[in-house]
Amino acid sequence: MAAEQWWNGLIDQIRSLETLPRRCSIVPEQKYFEQEMRHLIYASHRIIFSIHEHTVTVLRIYHGARKSLHAIG
Secondary structure, three states, rough: OOOHHHHHHHHHHHHHOOOHHHHOOOOOOOHHOOOOEEEEEEEEEEEEEEEEEEEEEEEEEOOOOOHHHHOOO
16 A cells, blocks of 8 residues: 555654654754754655754654745744
8 A cells, every 4th residue: 555655654764763863954944943953854744853862852744845844833
């Protein structure tokens, strides 16, 4: 199933953040937020996350065609 394959790929990408999460870029909308946020692109989606010490927290996953992060709050 295509949906299952997509989902498994998404989970793999999120798990990849366990190793070198800082390899991902800071979000272009960073100026709107106090907390540093980074993003990882998977297919047509953005995985938005933050790093605090040794913990990565996924904040949001959304389709890249949506408005910028600060516009969707």
